[in-house]
Amino acid sequence: MQVTMTVNGESVTRDIEPRLLLVHFLRDTLGLTGTHWGCDTSNCGTCVVQLDGEPVKSCTVLAAMAGGHDVRTVEGLEQGTTLDPVQQGFMECHGLQCGFCTPGMLMTTRALLDKNPDPSEDEIREAISGQICRCTGYTTIVRSVQWAARHSDGATAEQSTTEDVPNDDATAGAVR
Incomplete structure (x- = not known):
């Protein structure tokens, strides 16, 4: 067909x-x-x-x-040589390790931010709940999504740092 x-x-x-x-x-x-x-x-x-x-x-x-x-x-996602803020956020905040789950995470994150440009941590966790990451413990993925939400104008690494997203050391390794 x-x-x-x-x-x-x-x-x-x-x-x-x-x-x-x-x-x-x-x-x-x-x-x-x-x-x-x-x-x-x-x-x-x-x-x-x-x-x-x-x-x-x-x-x-x-x-x-x-x-x-x-x-x-x-x-x-990428437009020419410019990364989507979601891709940039995963790079900035170390939202990937082995990279196997990353494409699916990126696509889910982009859909979330297209609908809700300022999601809460709970909304982010709900959105990515259908995906398994065996490497990161999800905390860095959540931070990556938060970074992307804060940089939807396409800011690059030279314009910002991972300090833009709060780092709660108490939950750094926690899986929710």
Whole structure:
């Protein structure tokens, strides 16, 4: 069957098998390998992309279901050589370690900030609750999201530091 969708602002049309998952369409057909393929059961969240602005786990969406819709992957965050504030925040506040969960976290965070530019810590934790990070303990991820919220104008590392986000040492290693 043939499917047409917009991916990162470009219209794409391809012949696909009806059972092809969106994660495989993005990675194998389009070569957009920033979207990771993890558990294959929708538990880990590494495969999150945006479908019409909503975060979805692309391992549970058929490529055919995305036909006629707008898909945004982690590759679609960066504009030229300018990182999205979400990407910059994860870099500034060490919101990643191994990096496997990072693309899904970034896409979920961007969707959250698009809807709520000033989320509370609880709202951030709720938004990322569908994703598993085995490395960070989530505290640095929350700080990264807070940094991005405070720098939605696209501030860069030269313009700000991680001191812009409070560091509560009592919860630095806590997992909530």
